[in-house]
Amino acid sequence: MKPSLVLGIETSCDETAASVVADGTEVLSSVVSSQIDLHVAFGGVVPEVASRAHLELFIPVIREALAQADLDWSAPGLDAVAVTAGPGLVGSLLVGLSGAKALSLAWDTPLVGVNHLEGHLFAALLEAPDLQFPVVVLVVSGGHSFLVDMQGPGKYRLLGQTIDDAAGEAFDKVSRYLGLGYPGGPAIEKAAREGNPKAFRFPRALRGDGLNFSFSGLKTAVVRLIEREPEASSADVAASFQAAVVEILVEKTAQAASDTGAKAICLGGGVAANGPLREAFSAAGAELGIEALVPSRAMCTDNAAMVAAAGAFRFAHGDIDDLSRAADPNWFLDLEA
Numbered sequence: 001m002k003p004s005l006v007l008g009i010e011t012s013c014d015e016t017a018a019s020v021v022a023d024g025t026e027v028l029s030s031v032v033s034s035q036i037d038l039h040v041a042f043g044g045v046v047p048e049v050a051s052r053a054h055l056e057l058f059i060p061v062i063r064e065a066l067a068q069a070d071l072d073w074s075a076p077g078l079d080a081v082a083v084t085a086g087p088g089l090v091g092s093l094l095v096g097l098s099g100a101k102a103l104s105l106a107w108d109t110p111l112v113g114v115n116h117l118e119g120h121l122f123a124a125l126l127e128a129p130d131l132q133f134p135v136v137v138l139v140v141s142g143g144h145s146f147l148v149d150m151q152g153p154g155k156y157r158l159l160g161q162t163i164d165d166a167a168g169e170a171f172d173k174v175s176r177y178l179g180l181g182y183p184g185g186p187a188i189e190k191a192a193r194e195g196n197p198k199a200f201r202f203p204r205a206l207r208g209d210g211l212n213f214s215f216s217g218l219k220t221a222v223v224r225l226i227e228r229e230p231e232a233s234s235a236d237v238a239a240s241f242q243a244a245v246v247e248i249l250v251e252k253t254a255q256a257a258s259d260t261g262a263k264a265i266c267l268g269g270g271v272a273a274n275g276p277l278r279e280a281f282s283a284a285g286a287e288l289g290i291e292a293l294v295p296s297r298a299m300c301t302d303n304a305a306m307v308a309a310a311g312a313f314r315f316a317h318g319d320i321d322d323l324s325r326a327a328d329p330n331w332f333l334d335l336e337a
């Protein structure tokens with residue numbers, strides 16, 4: 001990739017983030033301002049609240065990212081401004097995209113609209129620039145859960161995806177049901193530490209049946225159990241639920257790696273911050289005799305370094321947008337034909 005200095009901007013959900021990445025791999029700064037505190041009272045992300053917060057945080061977060069990278073706000077000398085254009089909450093995306101357009105115009109710098117999911121794929125590469133392809137990547141977040149055969153940057157084949165809820169969504173819903181709060185993933189993980197993962201045997205949907213996932217039946221099974229046994233320990237339920245999710249995610253990733261002859265498996269998305277998932281994923285790699293790439297937690301959850309990295313790749317391939325670029329709330333990864 002030719003030398004480049006790219007500012008990444010991420011506002012697709014409830015994190016306002018900005019980052020400067022050099023040459024597609026060197027993170028000069030990465031600033032993430034989480035809005036979790038604003039949404040806790042509502043038990044989930046409120047789109048209207050998120051958009052307003054992005055508007056307030058946008059300039060301070062970008063100023064900080066430029067300052068940390070020793071760049072001048074008025075003339076930063078960037079090669080591109082990369083911004084998440086989808087998927088995500090439309091109001092949140094529009095704040096980031098409109099702001100990025102203004103900066104691109106003011107600095108006379110090309111604008112690059114980035115796919116958030118491609119960003120999650122690049123997050124892993126940022127920490128392992130020498131990774132050998134093909135790689136099977138499992139992306140598990142609040143909005144998506146899928147397995148991709150990555151032949152190289154920009155070359156993706158979808159192997160499987162959830163047919164209903166995303167894994168993170170299941171964590172969030174079960175946590176709410178158990179009264180453990182929001183965001184659900186960390187709350188379930190914490191509660192599960194005190195529980196027995198074998199206390200209840202929850203279903204492993206679509207086990208041994210292709211590479212798609214399904215989590216809505218698991219969520220319903222948890223609800224039914226609590227209705228049947230209201231005195232069941234939340235810790236045991238959380239641990240048993242988490243074990244079911246982790247087992248099926250890792251099992252299908254290992255299956256995908258054997259099917260495709262992958263040289264490595266790689267984890268991404270917010271749910272990849274989950275400790276037991278990270279451990280089971282590494283163990284599966286060891287068992288398969290291939291590398292298991294588990295990025296740092298900061299790189300798994302939403303950030304702008306991954307957007308800048310994916311943007312640098314897109315920029316190098318001439319994928320430059322003009323000021324009419326629209327936000328695309330339902331944009332899935334661009335797959336190989």
Ligand code: KG4
Nearest residue numbers: 141142143168184185186270271273274302
């Ligand atoms: O990728 P992400 O930060 O935002 C989206 O693009 O969706 O993922 C957020 C999701 C939420 O559903 C959250 O509950 C889940 O990731 N999550 C976790 C953990 N930390 C965050 N799930 C399980 N265990 C965790 N430690």
Ligand code: ZN
Nearest residue numbers: 141269270302
């Ligand atoms: Zn995400």
